[in-house]
Amino acid sequence: MQVNYQNRLNIAHLPTPIEKLERLTRFLGGPEIWVKRDDQTGLAGGGNKTRKLEFLLADAQSIGCDHVVTMGAAQSNHCRQTAAACAKLGMGCSLILREGGSQPKNGNYLLNSILGAYVHWSEKETMTEVAEAVVSQLKSMGRKPYLIPYGGSNVRGASAYVLAMEELNKQLQAQDLFFDHIVLASSSGGTQAGLVLGQIVTKWRGKVYGICVDSSAETFRTQIAALTTATAAHLQIPLETSILDYIHLNDDYIGAGYGVVTETEREAIQLLGQLEGILLDPVYTGRAMGGLIDLIRWGAFTKRQRILFWHTGGMPALFAYADEIKPENC
């Protein structure tokens, strides 16, 4: 199937490599584990939002916008990558961050200011309310603002991961490889929605497993299904089967909630660091890899299977969580 992706900028370093995690695989004695390095998409630290921004900012520029407004948690990787993309394109950038006050001023927060973004905190009002106020203020100043939703997860953002699945498919063909499962951290759902749609486009027969970062699987599943359906309509991809059959989620690792580090994340971060020289993040990929490791220990996969962990980035947030994740002898 030939998909017309329409407007897209070229700002990410693509294709991102896929690598076998030899030592982690041996350590766990389980299925073969590989990684897709979307933590290496370039753009001020990389991550999955860079792919989404290629589509979102192409749209912003095509309608003549000159200033981007978006929102996220205090350590949002999406906000940091948006700030970087705006700097590169010469656009203004205003970020609305949640939970002000006592947040550490390092990690992504530091990078936002280096990248020249304006930061607003949402305290009493919701992030959306603050964003709307910032948008109307920019308009009154004669600017043309472009509002990107939380996590960049709309049909344009998700389209990027349909294309990413086509990229993976080419790599699989070139290397004569097959994966039984793709495992990723899922939070605002755009990445998983895109991958699922990409799976339909490329006829890949494995399963895409989202490890929930903050939402319970039940409500999140319908949310991802709705975004997948809307993205299919946007890209004019016909859907013949029920999309819900493709959406696999596990919410066993939400723990105490978004951004709360437990032993699961700590162990995953240290294992990947010490066995593979790969840095995970405390909020998303640490949780997803911790979940994958736990599932392997529980015998959820056979030794013969091959799993692709889609690394979605987030490394700068490590610095804001130093006390929660540093090894004991540090």
Ligand SMILES: *Cc1c(COP(=O)(O)O)cnc(C)c1O
């Ligand atoms: C945003 C983000 C995710 C989640 O992607 P969604 O498309 O929002 O589900 C995963 N990992 C990292 C590092 C992120 O920044």
